[in-house]
Structure formats: C-alpha cells, structure tokens
Amino acid sequence: MKxxxxxxxxxxxxxAGIQADLKTFAAHKTYGMSVITSVVAQNTTGVTNVVDLSPEFIGEQLDAVFTDIYPDAIKIGMISNENIIRVIVEKLKEYDGKNIVVDPVMVSTSGNSLMKSTATKTLIQELLPLADIITPNMFEAKLLSSIEVNNRKDMEKAARIIDKLIKGAVLVKGGHLENCADDLLYMDGKCYWLAGERIVNPNTHGTGCTLSSAIAVNLAKGMDILESVEEAKEYLTGAIKAGLDLGKGKGPLDHLYRL
Incomplete structure (x- = not known):
C-alpha cells in the first residue's frame, strides 16, 4: 500500500485541510498520515481563527513520521508563517522527501487570508523550489507572479513567471474562470491546457486541498506529472458532481463518491 x-x-x-486530504488518500486506497501545522476554526461559511503550532513541535511530528513510516509522496497545504516553513524545509531535506506537491494556500475558498504576508517570501525562496509540482489558484498565481490573473492568457503569463522561481511544474487552476474550469499545467517550457466543465454547484469548499492530495496519490503510484494531474482533475470533477449539500455556506465535496 502506498x-x-x-x-x-x-x-x-x-x-478542507488535513481532513479533506486524509479522505482523498482513503478514497484512492492509500495509507494517509498527517502532520498538523495549524488548528483552524473554520466551516463552510469561513475562517474565524487560526492557532499555529510551534515549529519545534511540527518538527517532532515530522520526525515521528519519517523515522517510522516513510511516505511515498507528500502534500503540503496551509503554512501560515515563515518559521513553520523553515522547519518543514529542513526536515524535507534531512529525510530526502520525494514526490512533493505544494498547494500554496494563501487564501481560502471563502476569501479569508491564511498566510502572513511575511511568509510569502520564505515560501517562494525556500519551499517551492523543493516541490515536484505546485498548484496555485488564480488569486495565488497573482500573488506569486505579481501580475493580474483574470483569463487564460494571464494564466500562461503567470505560469512562465512562477516557473522561473521553482524547479518543478506549475498547475494554475482555472476554477475562477468565467465560462469554464480549465487548468493550465506549465512544465518543461510547455503549456498543457486541461479542459474542465463548469459544474453548477456552489459547494466547492476544499477543492484545492482535494486536488493537490489526489495529485500526490498519483505520483506515489508512479504516474508522471501530466497523468497525475489529469486523473486528479477527473476525481475532483466527480466529487463536485456528486452534489453533496451540507452546511450554510460553500459546502464540502463528496470525497468518497467512488465507494
């Protein structure tokens, strides 16, 4: 088992978050483990508070995992400050982490900021270069590239700028495009557009977490980057189409719709 x-x-x-990731791992019949960076008070209507765990304790969690059950792939989501980023980078290098997927969670689906502004520089300079693929949405691509990202042309321009900052691939998610949900995978100097239909369902809480986790699963199973993204996008589309309707805001997906 991966x-x-x-x-x-x-x-x-x-x-969303750890809970969505573990559900996604389970849905793909893989063994899920988790290291918690922050405890977040949130629901389908938004985020009300974030309490960061200490970098030292996060480091101890990482030691516990890597020295016992070595992961075949790693998904990294919400990291709110630079000290947490640095300890994660340190441990990934120490244990030679592989198949690293970074979802640069800077803002939630409900529009709440989840990363301190001082952490952005550290994220770009220290963590993103370790990733095999990063998965920013259009708003996060704007923050990383320092340009406006409103359409497909902007997505391509932003991807080329971000590509210069990292060694891996860039997946700019087009969930906020007006008439479609096409994603752009930029890799080895080439653009790969992955078509996606616009699904009429307001319940999209945790889509970014779910997609990045599914990509990590597929990399662990030996798929290449393009195949991993294509399969993950198909899984995510099904989870949205399942039509789960919970909560008073933008509700969660049905992660286990295939079971």
Whole structure:
C-alpha cells in the first residue's frame, strides 16, 4: 500500500485541510498520515481563527513520521508563517522527501487570508523550489507572479513567471474562470491546457486541498506529472458532481463518491 503524508492545517467541519486530504488518500486506497501545522476554526461559511503550532513541535511530528513510516509522496497545504516553513524545509531535506506537491494556500475558498504576508517570501525562496509540482489558484498565481490573473492568457503569463522561481511544474487552476474550469499545467517550457466543465454547484469548499492530495496519490503510484494531474482533475470533477449539500455556506465535496 502506498503511504501518503499531508502537512497542513485542520478543518473541524471536515471539508478542507488535513481532513479533506486524509479522505482523498482513503478514497484512492492509500495509507494517509498527517502532520498538523495549524488548528483552524473554520466551516463552510469561513475562517474565524487560526492557532499555529510551534515549529519545534511540527518538527517532532515530522520526525515521528519519517523515522517510522516513510511516505511515498507528500502534500503540503496551509503554512501560515515563515518559521513553520523553515522547519518543514529542513526536515524535507534531512529525510530526502520525494514526490512533493505544494498547494500554496494563501487564501481560502471563502476569501479569508491564511498566510502572513511575511511568509510569502520564505515560501517562494525556500519551499517551492523543493516541490515536484505546485498548484496555485488564480488569486495565488497573482500573488506569486505579481501580475493580474483574470483569463487564460494571464494564466500562461503567470505560469512562465512562477516557473522561473521553482524547479518543478506549475498547475494554475482555472476554477475562477468565467465560462469554464480549465487548468493550465506549465512544465518543461510547455503549456498543457486541461479542459474542465463548469459544474453548477456552489459547494466547492476544499477543492484545492482535494486536488493537490489526489495529485500526490498519483505520483506515489508512479504516474508522471501530466497523468497525475489529469486523473486528479477527473476525481475532483466527480466529487463536485456528486452534489453533496451540507452546511450554510460553500459546502464540502463528496470525497468518497467512488465507494
């Protein structure tokens, strides 16, 4: 059985963060493990508070995982400050982490900021270069590239700028495009557009967490980057189409719709 590790924050309502990641791992019949970076008070209507765990304790969690059950792939989500980023980078290098997927969670689906502004520089300079693939949405691509990202042309321009900052691939997610949900995978100097239909369903809480976790699963199973993204996008589309309707805001997906 492939072993997956998520390093991220929590969601007590179960739709995003660590909880969404573990559900995604289970849905793909892999063994999920988790290192918690922050405890988040959030639900389908938004985030009300974030409490970061100490970098030292996060480091101890990482030691516990890597020295016992070595992960075949690693998904990294919410990291709110630079000290946490640095300890994660240190441990990934120490244990030679592989198949690293970074979802640069800077803002939640509900529009709440989840990363301190001082952490962005550290994220770009120290963590993103370790990733095999990063998965920013259009808003996060704007923050990383320092340009406006409103359409497909902007997505391509932003991807080329971000590509210069990292060694891996860039997946700019087009979930906020007006008439479609096409994603752009930029890799080895080439653009790969992955078509996606616009699904009429307001319940999209945790889509970014779910997609990045599914990509990590597929990398662990030996798929290449393009195939991993294509399969993950198909899984995510099904989870949205399943039509789960919970909560008073943007509800969660049905991660286990295939079971």
């Amino acid at each position: 072993k997956l590790l998520t390093i991220a924050g929590t969601d007590p309502s179960g739709g």
